[in-house]
Amino acid sequence: MAEAGHLARTDRLRAAGLLAPAYLWLTVAVFLPLSAMAFFSIITDVPFGDTEWRVTAENYAAFLESPTYARLLWKSVLLGVKVTALCVLIGFPCAWVLAKMIRGRSREALFLLVILPFWSNSLVRIFSWAIVLRGNGVLDKAVNAVWPWNVEVNLLFSEWAIVIGLVHSYLPYVILTAYLALQAIDDSLIEAARSLGAKWWTILWRVVLPLSSSGLIAGAVLVFVPVVGSFMEPRILGGRMGTYYGTVIEDQFVAVFNWPLGAALSFILLAVVLAILAVSAPVLRKART
Amino acid sequence: MRARNRSRIAGTLGRAYLAMILLFLYAPILVMAAMSFNASEFYQLPFEFSTTWYERMAGNDAILRAAARSIWIAMVVTAIATALGTASAVALWRYDFWGKRVLQVLLFPPIAIPWLITGTAMLIFFFGVGIGRGTPAVIIGHVALALPYVIVVVTARLATFERVLEEAARSLGASPWLATQAVMLPWIAPGVIAGALFAFAVSFDQFVISYFLSEPGDSTLPVLIYTAIRKGFTPEINAISTIIIAFSMVVMLIAARFTSFGGER
Amino acid sequence: MSEVRVENLSKSYGSACALDAVSLRFPDGGFFGLLGPSGSGKTTLLRAIAGFVEPDAGQVLICDRPVVDVPVEAREIGMVFQNYALFPNMSVSENVAFGLRVRRVPTVEAKARVAEVLELVQLGPLGDRRPHELSGGQRQRVAMARAIVTRPSVLLLDEPLSALDKALRVDMQIELKRIQREVGITTIFVTHDQEEALTLSDRIGILKGGRLIREGRPEEVYSDPGDVFTARFLGEANVLEGRAVDGALELAGGTRVARPADGATMIAVRPEHLSVSRDRPEIASALRADLRQRIFAGAMGTCVLHWEGQQLKAVARHEEFADLPESGPVWISWCDRHARGLRAE
Structure with a gap:
């Protein structure tokens, strides 16, 4: 007999008191930074000290003007598709x-043995x-x-x-989600299907x-999203071959x-990721139940 | 007869497949561990046993300082994330209120958005508000990543708790707080411990966020390793990597003992 | 004096009314059974007395003290929950001692009281066990011991026996009654099992749709249910409807039977009061019915009858049905005093 919706005043205060620290923390560490990044993406220069800056669409224009960025984003998305497909087929x-x-x-x-490596340092x-x-x-x-x-x-x-390194990194994700679904x-x-004469x-x-x-779809999304944004793996395993969308972003910052x-x-990149999450959200919600 | 044979063949094939997957997952890790005991600096074979690299590592100040910093940061992160996460999990479990779904959904961005994006966003924001790079920034970032894990693990444990036990305690004269303390907290303790271990592992293994947020020359262990690899690696990195991977696997094995992670008991 | 009273207690969840102005007195030292189908409000009433449900209106008085604004833990109640709600992280003794520990009873005294109450429920040697090591019946006893060790003013039992299998349930009914008598505590219990209610209670109250529709001694309520719902809910009843003609009651088919003193046009006859015979009995009001089926159930037998499109039941010792045919037309009759007038719902 849960009384949904109407909490007594004291209960409301208690709930707020218990929830506020964690959600304030997330706000400061995740949500405000994402907003700050949105702001940064439409200005000309870092607004620290006495640098001159103004609002502009140049940064987005740069993405459209130079074919390099779009090509690299496409390359990253393709990498994501390959790794995801391999993970699903193997996992x-x-x-x-x-x-x-x-x-x-x-x-x-x-x-436990299969998913254990997932929890060790990916680097x-x-x-x-x-x-x-x-x-x-x-x-x-x-081989020799x-x-x-x-x-x-x-x-x-x-x-x-x-690809091998990334599949190794994310394969346990697919195995975990597929295992839970199959179980x-x-x-x-x-x-029953066999008794009705169905072939395997x-x-x-x-x-x-x-x-x-x-x-399976939940697992695939959990692989695809981080792979598209990967930069450390291409750097270490790809060497000169390893220029991807993620490494370009890394370069801008470091x-x-x-x-x-x-x-x-x-x-x-975030827009691409959110679009994918939005499309798969109904399925993900179903998978959690 | 044929049916039985076929199912035996399927079973054998299945096991063989599983063995191959395990080989794929563990081979590189084992190779790295083996190489950390190989005398050759350039990973030359044949193998020649030596503990040189461990000795060198033990004398390498930069590695030791980074390791100490990583452990120290992970402990602070664990304490904060476990406390805040457990409080939130309890509140989300106990109270039904408007906007609860929204709060639950908000736990996913830190997990679901690529760390590259989260990390660079944090860098921008922390610079803007004057926190800048350095250990405090790293801790703030790690706690945000660890929080959802703690909340999810503790919530799973709470789902197995029977609310009526608290009512029973209150009918026996215990105040709401005493009822929580005497009955609910002991019950969720394994979940809280597992959540804490997850938080520790998340922080200790975290590379991307630390990479953007740590001060050069004052970095955590994974960041140090990354820099070393890019500069051309030495087998000392092998030695410390082997220790890290063994350490985090042990932490996760202990965590697994505390959760029913992996299906039925 | 530990009488419990509820006055005009009302509670609704959204548009669903769980309690509708219920007033009831639970006598000191009595065993009061609250009975009703699911959704009748009986559990809400019990939880309102305990303090887990805050009523929208009305008052609860325990020992003449209004307690609506008193939190659960200060009401001095003992409660046994449906699945016992034993603390899994504590041993049997620790479970029982919990209420004493909360009240800061000195350790020595607490130990003695725990031992005493475990003896009372016949669990003396099991104090160190954990709840999951006990059988269902033993858990039930621990729950009982834990609820009474603090000497509460009132003991509340929420479907206390529903988790047990049938044979054990009967044993525990006797046991529950014994313990209640020995302690002499005012007890209110909720059940949907009418047999259990009749066996255990000194008084019963029947709830339906949040309203109290009948209250009284079990025999009284059983023999004179007063309305159709109670008649059907408490035991089985053959309900016959007629219309008043010249001070008598004319049933379908034209047979006239005695009209109850209260002038009702509906009567209930319990199956055990319905006689079935092959030949016409010497009662003017006997009815011609069709015997459809005879069911053998050990000592007792049941006849399923059809009369004027309605199914009736008769129950008697098996031998009494011996000379009846397997099926076919028979005569049914009853004594006038066994036909009780009913109000429509």
Whole structure:
């Protein structure tokens, strides 16, 4: 018998007292900064000290005038698509094996083992790939040990290296969300489909995928969004190949010091991200229940 | 007969696939750990065991200072995020009020927006209001990232708490605050501990926000590592990375013990 | 003197009315059963007495003290919840001692009182167990012990036996009654199980749609329900409707039966008061009915009958139905004193 909507005065005060610190903190650390960035993106110069500045649309115009930015944004989006697709294709069967083919205590242990790397430092994991993939590195040696002909495997500083590193970083996300979705599917549904004579691909296509799609889409969004904004992974694994939209933004803030342009570029990226989140919001909401 | 054979083959294939995934996930980490014990500075094979890099690391002042700073920041962040997050989770759970949905949705931007955007926005804002770069800025940023995690984990634990227990305590003469303290807090304690460990891990592993907000020469461990990698890495970085990854995995294993994370018990 | 009274108590949730000006007296030391279908307001009434529900209007008096503005913890009540609500982080003794600890009762005295009350509910040796290590019946006893150890003025029971299976429920009913007698505490309990209410209570109150529609001793309410709802809700009843003709009641089909003293045109006959026979009995008001089914249920038997498009039931010791046919036309009758007049709802 919850009395929704009407709280007594004291309860309102208590709720406000408990919530205010956290939400004030988020306001100062996230929401005000995003607003500040919106402001920065429409001015000519950093308004600190006695620099002259005025309101302008130049920063956004720069994005439109130079084809480089749009090309890099497109490159980043493509990278996001590739990494997301690979994560889903590799992660879904893995989640299936975990959720439906392994039983008992070992399932929980294996599941933990799969998502554990996700909670370790991503920078360090990307760095470890650099060691594995470099010419004359571990992968090179391993391939040459089993392959009779001499080949040189040097994937470092290629797009492949970036994709491998990113898939490694975000694969556990997809496995986690797909596993949770698959686990929620009652085994008897699959048994019922089999008893009705359905072949395994029919079951996958007509029963399993529709029921786990919300989890899969949630996982895909959680991969896609950070990959589009990635800059550290391309830098370490891509070398000279590794110029992406994210690295250009990074440069504006740490190398070129053109903050207003960086803010405008960030805001365009944010718009892309928000558009994706908005489109997938109904599905995400469903996935959380 | 055939059906049974087929399901056995499927089972074997499934396990083999899982093994491949685990190999993919752990191989680079293991390679890095192995290399940290390899004598060669250029990761040359064959492998030759040595603890040189750990010794060098132990003598490297910059690394030790960065490590100490990272741990110290993570502890402060954990304390603040756990306190604020638990309070919010309790309020969101206990009270029904207008705008509650909005508050819940507002927890997602810090998680969902790429850190590149959040980090650069913080840099701009903190400069504008005079906080500037440095440890306070890093702490403010980390707490904001850790808060949603704490709130989500504690909320999940609260969902298993039966409100009637508090009513029972009050019917026995306990004031509302005493009822909360004697019955609810002990129940959600595992969730709060798990939330705290998550907060610690988020802060300790955080690179992007720290990268934009720390003062040059006064950076956290991940930022130091990034700079070292870009300058051309030394195996000392391998040694400290191995320690970091082992450390954060242990923290998360402990956290997993405190939550039912990963399905049914 | 620990009498509880509620006066004109009203409470609504939005447009739904949970309590509608209920006034009721719960006598000192009595066992009062509040009975009603779900949504009748019985739980709201109990929770308003406890203080978990703030009424829109009216007053609650515990020992003549108005308590509407007194918070739950200061009302000196004991309450047993539906699923017992034992604190999972405390042992049995700690659960029972909780109310004493809150009241800062000295440790030595608290220990003695906990031991005493655990003895009373026959759980003496289980003090160190955790709630999850107990059976349903044992949990129920702990909940009871915890509620009475503080010597409250009133004990409130919210569907206390609903979580138990049937056999255990009957045992616990006896046990509950024994403990209540020994402690002599004013007890109010809520149930939707009419049998339980009849077994346990000294007095019962029947609620429907937030209103108190009947109150009295269980025998009294059962034998003279007063209205159609109560007649049907409390036990089973054959309700027959007729119209007044020359001081008698003419039923469908033209048979005239005695009209109740209160002039009602509806009567209730309990199934155990309905006689069924193959031959016409020597009562003028006997009715011709169609026997549809005979159900054997151990010691008792049930006849399902059809009369003028209406289903009737008769219950008696199995042997009494021995010479009836399996089905077909039979005669039914009852003594005039067993036909009770009913008000329409």
